[in-house]
Amino acid sequence: MSTSTQSQPAAAPQRGGEYLLEVQGVEKHFPILRGAFFKRKVGAVRAVDGIDLAVKAGETLGLVGESGCGKSTTGRLMTRLLEPTGGKVILEGRDISHLGVSQMRPLRREIQMIFQDPYSSLNPRHTVGSIIGAPLQVQNIKTAHGQKREVQRLLELVGLNPEHYNRYPHEFSGGQRQRIGIARALALQPKLIIADEPVSALDVSIQAQVVNLLDDLQREFNLTYVFIAHDLSVVKHISDRVAVMYLGKVVEVGPRDGLYAEPLHPYTYALLSAVPVPDPDRRDKAQRERVLLTGDVPSPIDPPSGCRFRTRCWKAQDICAQEEPLLRELQPGQTVACHFPITTEERSGKGAQAARAAAAEIPVAASTDPFAEPIA
Amino acid sequence: MSTSLLKDGDPAPYRAGSAAQSFLDVRDLRIHFKTDDGIVKAVDGLTFQLERGETLGIVGESGSGKSVTSLGILGLHRRGSAKISGEVWLDGEELIGASPERVRTLRGAKMSMIFQDPLTAMHPYYTVGKQIIEAYRVHHKVSKADARRRAIEMLDRVGIPQPQKRVDDYPHQFSGGMRQRAMIAMSLVNNPQLLIADEPTTALDVTVQAQILDLIRDLQAEFNSAVIIITHDLGVVAEVADDILVMYGGKCVEHATAQDIFRRPEHPYAWGLLSSMPRVDREVRERLVPIKGNPPSLINLPNGCSFHPRCPYVERNGIPCKTVEPTLAEGTQDHSVACHIPPAERQAIFKSDIAPSL
Numbered sequence: 001m002s003t004s005t006q007s008q009p010a011a012a013p014q015r016g017g018e019y020l021l022e023v024q025g026v027e028k029h030f031p032i033l034r035g036a037f038f039k040r041k042v043g044a045v046r047a048v049d050g051i052d053l054a055v056k057a058g059e060t061l062g063l064v065g066e067s068g069c070g071k072s073t074t075g076r077l078m079t080r081l082l083e084p085t086g087g088k089v090i091l092e093g094r095d096i097s098h099l100g101v102s103q104m105r106p107l108r109r110e111i112q113m114i115f116q117d118p119y120s121s122l123n124p125r126h127t128v129g130s131i132i133g134a135p136l137q138v139q140n141i142k143t144a145h146g147q148k149r150e151v152q153r154l155l156e157l158v159g160l161n162p163e164h165y166n167r168y169p170h171e172f173s174g175g176q177r178q179r180i181g182i183a184r185a186l187a188l189q190p191k192l193i194i195a196d197e198p199v200s201a202l203d204v205s206i207q208a209q210v211v212n213l214l215d216d217l218q219r220e221f222n223l224t225y226v227f228i229a230h231d232l233s234v235v236k237h238i239s240d241r242v243a244v245m246y247l248g249k250v251v252e253v254g255p256r257d258g259l260y261a262e263p264l265h266p267y268t269y270a271l272l273s274a275v276p277v278p279d280p281d282r283r284d285k286a287q288r289e290r291v292l293l294t295g296d297v298p299s300p301i302d303p304p305s306g307c308r309f310r311t312r313c314w315k316a317q318d319i320c321a322q323e324e325p326l327l328r329e330l331q332p333g334q335t336v337a338c339h340f341p342i343t344t345e346e347r348s349g350k351g352a353q354a355a356r357a358a359a360a361e362i363p364v365a366a367s368t369d370p371f372a373e374p375i376a
Numbered sequence: 377m378s379t380s381l382l383k384d385g386d387p388a389p390y391r392a393g394s395a396a397q398s399f400l401d402v403r404d405l406r407i408h409f410k411t412d413d414g415i416v417k418a419v420d421g422l423t424f425q426l427e428r429g430e431t432l433g434i435v436g437e438s439g440s441g442k443s444v445t446s447l448g449i450l451g452l453h454r455r456g457s458a459k460i461s462g463e464v465w466l467d468g469e470e471l472i473g474a475s476p477e478r479v480r481t482l483r484g485a486k487m488s489m490i491f492q493d494p495l496t497a498m499h500p501y502y503t504v505g506k507q508i509i510e511a512y513r514v515h516h517k518v519s520k521a522d523a524r525r526r527a528i529e530m531l532d533r534v535g536i537p538q539p540q541k542r543v544d545d546y547p548h549q550f551s552g553g554m555r556q557r558a559m560i561a562m563s564l565v566n567n568p569q570l571l572i573a574d575e576p577t578t579a580l581d582v583t584v585q586a587q588i589l590d591l592i593r594d595l596q597a598e599f600n601s602a603v604i605i606i607t608h609d610l611g612v613v614a615e616v617a618d619d620i621l622v623m624y625g626g627k628c629v630e631h632a633t634a635q636d637i638f639r640r641p642e643h644p645y646a647w648g649l650l651s652s653m654p655r656v657d658r659e660v661r662e663r664l665v666p667i668k669g670n671p672p673s674l675i676n677l678p679n680g681c682s683f684h685p686r687c688p689y690v691e692r693n694g695i696p697c698k699t700v701e702p703t704l705a706e707g708t709q710d711h712s713v714a715c716h717i718p719p720a721e722r723q724a725i726f727k728s729d730i731a732p733s734l
Binding site (some may be wrong): 031048066067079173175176203204205206207209212213215230232233234236239256260270271272273274275276277278279280281282286287290292293294295339363364 | 437438497535537551552553554581582583584585586587589590608609610611613614615617634635638639648650651652653654655656657660661663664665666667668670672
């Protein structure tokens, strides 16, 4: 497995400079330990297993996938909140994969993160002022009119009342808390912000407010976003390019419009067809042509050989089990890791219905997770 | 779908006491909680009907009273802490005034519920099979072996692989989607005629969500049950619901067929929901149009129309939005809206201002 990870040149050109952030063949395996006194390693969760991604300055890269596909781990590797067990993370041409805490600290001004849960990502015992001011203090940044003024400027920037400087997080609603998280991320004027499910905990009407705020801030400060989410509609709205992950691998990367209109990987296709259509008049057509995957995502402890999607794929052949497909560029800018990409005929009408029928035929695999069974 | 909202202090609602004509008939349901900060009016005068074989979608944001409504119908509120008034008629039987014992015999048998989070709704200490068997044996006098056969049959019906083996697994050994299937099996084990699904797919991934919605649709066709699906996701209701009821601040603000809610919505709140939702099936809009402000507190609802602080059309042409509460009135056929703007004007606003930007 580990030998095949650095051999996918299509997604990440070797030259530095034009990309703000690159990950090359990056891996994160979490060890599984057993034993009372002497912990021995009995396996590893291959959360991220050799992915290549590159983020251009000024763009928004959407990262989608289902829970457990490794998208959040990827985000944490990019911000170096986690250390990769293999591969490289390159920020502006500099390899930051294994830098220590103190070496990373100056670089934290460049990359900041917005977290999913606005309830648990703010310390309830700190005031808003000290939460947003914390990055300034840690980095020892002196602002022109003092820290309080700077924090109040940030509060105003994200649409909160600057007079709420001394309030505590519990005095704010979910949407307002998420704005506090955004203000904290903006405090150091970063170039890159990794947003991990920033709107999924919010109500629809509030979600739109925060999405618009992120849009405005990007335009004003020329920010680069990596937007991690499972909601395909929000990702479509906000992203320039989209990467689709499945079981620790990137299966497809492409420009937003191309990828949503003409997905090439069967998994992307199934994922997009599963999105509920908010249009009652078209629901019958959508349901007839919807590809329903059977079963669940296999365990990342013991992923299938070859292509990881083959156990649920209706197009799988023998080669899919033997050979891992590499990312190759089939449309301009759109790369896909699949031996048998989706064709135009399969995208609608009879072809789509045939795909639906074929996908429904696949037997549900029994759990392959060796650690899910009770210890006999 | 004749619906009406009555103000506090009005005499009992129309048709009160008369036997119901619909399978499920909820009339002027009010559920209030007394707290130290004041009375939380979680549900405040909700009226709707539902027939067997039909699906009603209840849509609203957090704190709009959707879940409290469903728990109220099932009689799951503690009588001490919740003050419940109004009537709930299920197949000709009134439930609010009925004894707790009577409601308990109906709950799980004639009406049942699918909860949002199957990990907290199932007991971690008992196997999945044991919990389904218990649900069956409470309502049927059968042997344990028969009940076990029934549990395996239900697990198989909802698409759990190897049900003979998985029946003895604990909830934590199931994946999220399988747990939700197991809970659906549990709630369907007694062939309920009314099924309430409270955010049944919110915790699930989109591919699993599609599987579960498909399953609920199939089972409904098979058992001809009445289904209430409660969600904040407009996509989900568009997929499954025949009728949609939009709740805001504990009240119904719009109630119509699914087609009407998406094609011809008339309440400004429904417009706001539709415009703030990014859509995967359309060209990308430059900007979303959010609703300004935040949902109201149920303790201190704004006077007049509770949506007025967030409504872009407030006090239009001198309408007293801030002082007079609008009643839910039937505009066109089967389409009730609680808004002061005259129906013709609402439809014109939607056509000219809202629809083009959707």
